Amino acid sequence: MPQTGVRKWLNEVIFGTDTPAGKAFDVFLIWAILASVALVLMVTVERVGSRHREVFFLLEWVFTGLFTVEYMLRIYCSVNRRAYIFSFYGLVDLMAILPSYLALIFTGASTLLVIRMLRVLRIFRILKLIHFTNDANILMRSLWQSRRRILVFYSSVLVLCIIFGAIMYLVEGPANGYTSIPKSVYWTIVTITTVGFGDITPQTSLGQTIASMTMLIGYSIIAVPTGIVTAELASEISRERSLRRCDNCSHAGHDADAEYCKHCGYKLAEERVLTRGH
Amino acid sequence: MPQTGVRKWLNEVIFGTDTPAGKAFDVFLIWAILASVALVLMVTVERVGSRHREVFFLLEWVFTGLFTVEYMLRIYCSVNRRAYIFSFYGLVDLMAILPSYLALIFTGASTLLVIRMLRVLRIFRILKLIHFTNDANILMRSLWQSRRRILVFYSSVLVLCIIFGAIMYLVEGPANGYTSIPKSVYWTIVTITTVGFGDITPQTSLGQTIASMTMLIGYSIIAVPTGIVTAELASEISRERSLRRCDNCSHAGHDADAEYCKHCGYKLAEERVLTRGH
Amino acid sequence: MPQTGVRKWLNEVIFGTDTPAGKAFDVFLIWAILASVALVLMVTVERVGSRHREVFFLLEWVFTGLFTVEYMLRIYCSVNRRAYIFSFYGLVDLMAILPSYLALIFTGASTLLVIRMLRVLRIFRILKLIHFTNDANILMRSLWQSRRRILVFYSSVLVLCIIFGAIMYLVEGPANGYTSIPKSVYWTIVTITTVGFGDITPQTSLGQTIASMTMLIGYSIIAVPTGIVTAELASEISRERSLRRCDNCSHAGHDADAEYCKHCGYKLAEERVLTRGH
């Protein structure tokens, strides 16, 4: 089905970011998203929430109405409707309005409140707006390529936490707050990640010695995920640099923010989103 | 001794991961291990443990029986029995069943409970299943190669902790919770690793100033193990990349996840586990 | 307007660091700045502040007088007066003296006290003194070049914190200290950054499980900004090295602290502050 004039224009405004109208729409939308997220945050604050109940109720429906209209327009003007509805953003857009309507039917609304918070995911539309996709891509690709090493690392950390947790349960015992092995494992995770809440702390000398070992190990293995990501990120960045090629003299190796070829001064092409297969 | 048909088939199923039956066995085993670890964790939870005592007792023996059968089959079908029994996994497999039998004889079971937790080490069999051995190898090799630098680093940190601990004991004294030098050293380790439980905190101005210095030093030296591991890991990854070689055009330098040669399009050989001597 | 003898000499002393008098002036100024910052810190200490009220009052005016004279001399002897007054350092210099005069008119001085603290920014003049500008530049440039990746990272962390905060509010609820979603988000930030104050801690098993996940995620993503900065810094350092060029044999690639060309032994030129466009 070829797009008619209105649909095509709507598509450019709503999905595009290149036309002034498209940019203005996106900026407006970002502010609406941020305001609606702030609204849900504010509702739960006792002091504020109970005083301005009617204002919040009104604003909630203003945003719900706004997002409903936007959602319908998106469905109306998208080239492939089914693809949009079942895409990640399509589902997030639906989740941003559904809880408000469901709250009319069901009354135990606190679970719905949390689902409503998922509209915060729409913030990622910002990335599209300000041309950060390439940087986000590099980060995602680095994380994705190190996924197996990170999984190996997490398995080891978990096994370590379970063993140390069991030992601490044995050494300190329920009397000092280590009431069960799961709680001891929780304490070990709190300690090995260097969070250290301090709600449970070792009281015996032996316990404190083992806790010290746990911390020093945690301190050391904090290096491993950093090492994994850094090594991958450095190779991604150097790969991206070597892929930037001048159209005139065909020298490669230009910086990500270079505008002119450093060999012949020719204007470099717009930075491309580089896919793996490139 | 040449393997008979049954033993050979059992060996493939139990030790191998390439046949569908071998894969299914490993997947089943992983779930059994995870369930039995979760069981031991649950037993120590007061509320749950006391209510379903019989169920837990029954399940414990189901898993013990299962792992006993598995252990015996492994001994039966392994090519080199002695090698398996005294290998790391062989000992872990034994430790996963022994405590349950020992608990029949001895009654003070809480130490046995912790030994039983060691069956969590069997989780590492997962690595074999999902072909993560190479990534685990790179991690292990990076850590192994930086062992001396990490040891030098740990000696320095410990010396620093002991000296700062002694100073804090002098400055704050037993009245503010620093009851002995070992406890002060424990506090210094808690602080320098940025865990910061908060069960002991400096109360005097001088103590808080020295504590601030301790933290800033800790904040800085957190960089050192990270730097050590990252530098080693980066060189391991680039080494591994340069070792991947096309069998057709013999160009090296392929990515770890490349499937075809980027120069001639020839299918690359399966990723090999690279030993140092290569 | 060409500079007269006195103005030129004053300019050299006050703005320059190359002449002995200019160096001495800067060293004296640094100590005056440090002392005046220490003074404001001390004033707020109950025990000290109330006893020596007159001494502090006197010293405050000595420093204010000193900085006023310095500020006026700077305006007098600068080549481009308007440029100095509206430069970063010009405004900081003004802010270092203004609050003291304003305190004569207004009495609610605690806000002024904080503005007065901004004179601590003048410490950065030290950098100029000890030729650290190049190192500061490398750091700033690395941070500036990774600004987009860091922004993408922060957006993701904030979205994560809001979602986890909302879940924790639902799971733990006001009874366990999670009185509102903003407070839960605050707790999530405290946890994900591994600070872990311990003023609010999860009490339920489910809450502790989700908290463990939060910590492990935080532990892992602590790697991302490190990776971003490290990768950029490494490439900045290698770039800087490759830009250092011998004036004799024109070989590049000299270390930042090399004094002689490693190829021909010719004395290398003073390390230059390298701008991007170079």
Next chain:
Amino acid sequence: MPQTGVRKWLNEVIFGTDTPAGKAFDVFLIWAILASVALVLMVTVERVGSRHREVFFLLEWVFTGLFTVEYMLRIYCSVNRRAYIFSFYGLVDLMAILPSYLALIFTGASTLLVIRMLRVLRIFRILKLIHFTNDANILMRSLWQSRRRILVFYSSVLVLCIIFGAIMYLVEGPANGYTSIPKSVYWTIVTITTVGFGDITPQTSLGQTIASMTMLIGYSIIAVPTGIVTAELASEISRERSLRRCDNCSHAGHDADAEYCKHCGYKLAEERVLTRGH
């Protein structure tokens, strides 16, 4: 003065590590140092210290006697006596015995106790024993070369802490534990380094928001020292690798742990301690 037979032999045993006797002496010494440090740690533990007072007293003098004899022998057999006495290790060796003698004259011994702890510095002799000097050198050189960047970084962090501390003092005030600006700065350092004791925590919404910003900033700048050290360490390691040269085919670029040339199979020379000027 040429060394006589006994002095020369003593020198080899005490200062050297190559002969079996020299190695045995060093190993014995390390254990004596570790034991004497453990002794001082134990003395301050109330429960242990008061019960075995005589044993501790005796052991203290055994170690003091031992270290006195060692110190005198070192002076006797060193080639350049003055150089040894005023070297770092010479002073540490003196400090390891002096406090015990001083305690006979003065009685307020707790300060002496801390000085006595400085004997822990002798542990660094271990490094000499186990040929870690090269790795320690690489670490020291990396830290030394990044000293200026680390200083720039620390100045910035301190300025940041003072400004944030002053703001928190204004926002939270003495009523919530921020009794003075120095204490607020202490809290900011505790927070920005992600230690987070939790003895002082923000109570107001505005305070918690500023605290969140402080943490996120701290979380991000934790990356900077790591980046500095990693970048320097990586370049040190690659520099060291490129300096390892085969004596046969003169190819460079061998790994730090390589034993044979990877080009011609010739036995590589022992790893040298590389000085900068190399």
